[in-house]
Amino acid sequence: MKNCEYQQIDPRALSVSPLSAQNPAEKKVQRPRRKWEAFPGKNRFFCDGRLILARQNGVLPLTLGLIVVTSGLFFAFDCPFLVEHLTVCIPVIGGVLFLFVVASLLRTSFTDPGILPRATADEAADIERQIDTSGSSTYRPPPRTKEILINQQVVKLKYCFTCKMFRPPRTSHCSLCDNCVERFDHHCPWVGNCVGKRNYRYFYSFIISLSFLTSFIFACVITHITLRSQAKKGIVQAVQSSLCTVVELVICFFSIWSILGLSGFHTYLVASNLTTNEDIKGSWSGKRGAEESGNPYTYSNIITNCCATLCGPMPPSLIDRRGFLPPDEAIPAAAASEMELPPFTPKSDANMV
Amino acid sequence: MAETHSLQDMRQQAAVAAKVFIQRDYSNGTMCQFQTKFPSELETKIDKQQFEETIRTLNNLYAEAEKLGSQSFIEGCLACLTAYTVFLCMETHYEKVLKKIAKYIQEQNDKIYAPRGLLLTDPIERGLRVIEITIYEDRSFSR
16 A cells, blocks of 8 residues: 555554554665655755755865864974973963864854744645735746734745745845755855854854964964074074964964954844844845834843843754654655645646635 | 544544644744734634633743743853853753643643644644644544
8 A cells, every 4th residue: 555645544444454564564675764864955964964064065174174274283383382482371272262163163064053944735835825816927926025013113024935934034045055044144155054043153152262263373373483583583584494383374364354354243243133134135224213223133232132142042953854754755745846836837826716 | 432532543533624824923023922813713613712821821931942041041151161062961941841842732632622623733843933733524423
């Protein structure tokens, strides 16, 4: 008895147990699949669904490589000299910062940013029923919006054609990952993932700790070259004897500007409870005079905004990656997505009536 | 044989007549709250007071999960200090409340909704977007 679609369940069949005993034997031949294997977005999964990454993971290996190489050179070439001349705390502090940076980076990259699962077929049908179709003959209907009041301010919710639902406020659809992400900040190629509600605090701690690490290495390198040039009585000779230090200096010098700038920008965003997406689009400022009355999500208090964004409760992942797919649904999932396309053709009125 | 309306019998015997979706209520921001408006499809099935009581309790539970209190603050700081490795061995406050919610929904289904031919689906299974209420056709009497 092959169940390829939803069928009326025959009550007589359920009372016969030998038939149901045969099906598990058939099912055991096909290994039970986990939900991440049928995930519709453009993501990659590791460790059997425990870790998630964007498919275009951009320059994450480069980011990791730069951090590891620069820190490695620092520990190998600068630390011995500085421990001898200054204090043993230097490699200790450097080590702690390095570990924190790498941990935050990996946490940001491999955490689900707050992906919203796509609407089920029933939900999508229910929403379609509620929307007025004015019988337009264009292939793609005009963008559907819904206006709601949040804290006495009008906010427009847009309909997402890919995920088949009205996007909650502050949610945006990432075209690179093909997912709707809650409290979408931006898609970061350096980190290889979207930055959203669930991993913003890791991203923020990554850039803050990276600012400290780069500043720390930069300061140590300058100190190293200064001390060496005093000892050797000439900066050129000092530089010649420690070329790796110069490499570190160059890397740190160029990255420090961008990273400090980014940290400052994100500190401003955290303090005013904004996302990069909202800031770039100018959703709340520019339309009204004062910024406080613009953003309906702000608590109007910098400390509360910071606490809410960084120290708030950790929301759970809404996509159940490691759950098992029911064996019947593995096949209709493909059929259901094909069935969703017809509503957007001109014949949709006939289907819905 | 099937005199009692247990959930297992319901799902096997009855066909789905309709599904009602309770949408999210965003009037207070992005906090997880559901609309308490009583849907017209349920008018003949369940008492309005009971339905609103269920939704209100769920809303309170979600508010408790997302509350910015001292507990969440301490949890956040502890996590930051341990470079977020503490979550490998500890359950977050939100997850604990989600378990409470799952138990509450199970209990409501068993006591109130299943006897009336309804089934509440835990919103977490729908990405916290909707509360799905499945209305079953009343077939059990035909046996």
